[in-house]
Amino acid sequence: MKALVPVKRVLDYNVKPRVKADGTGVDLANVKMSMNPFDEIAVEEAIRLKEKGVVTEIVAVSIGVAKAQDTLRTALAMGADRAILVTAETEVEPLAVAKLLKAIVDEEAPQLVILGKQAIDDDANQTGQMLAALLGWGQGTFASKVEVEGDSAKVTREVDGGLETVSLKLPAIITTDLRLNEPRYATLPNIMKAKSKPLATKTPADYAVDIAPRLTVVSVAEPSKRQAGAKVADVDELVMKLKAMGVAK
């Protein structure tokens, strides 16, 4: 079966975001960008399913600026077979991304779409669920374990109180949680090989999807700063301060 893996280019997770002085957004000029960590886990899971003989072809998709090509090359270097880049110069909201992905699913007919559970820039946690809704497919969100058996997938999900397992009829949507797997590093020979793997470039218009945003960002501000605290000398002083605050008796 074919697996589709959407990946997003985001500010590298180690970089501390800086809010622009004019309050229009976060400064993304000259900062390191990488593949969204949850998407790396999604690519890795697709590759593992291919190694098990469940998946036969992995198609990586990204929607965004031309540079998102780098993110797709990373996915190809990890083990994806080919890639599709849908270029858009402005930020594309999860609903529009889901609509574009639906159009790609209609064209490619994958049995599994594996996405990250959230992107670490907008922290929305919506795209996978929205795509599942548009397709009418089952969804296994926040997956920490995936087992494909015949025409169904058993997905263990990380929920608030612990774990929950659901069975999904294929085709289905899976969104990855952190503990699903440990993504592999792309080796240098594979990075070189990835350069010759096919990468198709499309536009939202090719899929007749309107990507006009529904939300307007009025402003982006720094969160309120915490008052700098004090260090205490020893446990006695800590206990005294905690008691003064009424925490301990």
Next chain:
Amino acid sequence: MKTLVWVEHDGQAVKDATLSAVTAASKLGEVHLLVAGENVAGVAEAAAKIAGVGKVHVADGAPFAHALAENVAPLVATLMEGHDAFVAPATTTGKNITPRVAALLDVMQLSDILSVEGPDTFTRPIYAGNAIATVKTSDAKLVVTVRGTAFEKAAAEGGSGTIEAIEGVGTDAGVSSFVSAEIAQSARPELTSAKIIVSGGRALGSAEEFHKLIDPLADKLGAGVGASRAAVDAGYAPNDYQVGQTGKIVAPEVYVAVGISGAIQHLAGMKDSKVIVAINKDEDAPIFQVADLGLVGDLFKLVPELTEKL
């Protein structure tokens, strides 16, 4: 504005996260509730007592037993014909269902809102809480999830909502089914509603030390127990203990971080705590930049001493 609030429950009781969502919804207008599940008459009665609640819609049937998004979302979408907004707590259940509802209604969702600035304007955190965006929607219907720690809880008693069963429920979308659940048992307060939290990090070194040091301190304080991602990944604590961008977001009165360096992903989950106490041997650890009270030293010595002296 007629607002429909998703009632989060465990089959018996209404969960606290619902009460915060009710407060957020009440800033938009008239509050109606949706109780979906199997054999939920008791939950519906409890929900009707929440202060300020109008109608309580009840969908009682087998397809809703485990709140599968595939079965619940179409139900919510149908109910939204008579409502202007859908509000759910940003729990794993809320996050699972709500975007599916939004897509069925062809509207964009606002995730994890921190405040209601107007009927169509909200604030929400982005970049792991390192920036706060004020966002305005142009959609006809509102679909939002609410960060529980950002809103006071509505009173669980004193309301007099009217319970109304939804007729003809019971459709199973037929694409998913519940298999099993492993819910961690704990006598301690639930993490997201605990007043005090004691959290352990990688510096604890092993699951054994984690329980030996963290548990007694938590019990002494009547606190919930949390963990950093490093501690969870290393197997010192179960997954659902994780506090952070990708785990639970907490804002207790006191957060005690033991052996946690304070990576931005962890801070995203706890930096709204009223008082942060950090115990760490590295005096340059980033956690000390947000801690109100910091103690530098060997946690294997300091934590037992603290537990004893409290």
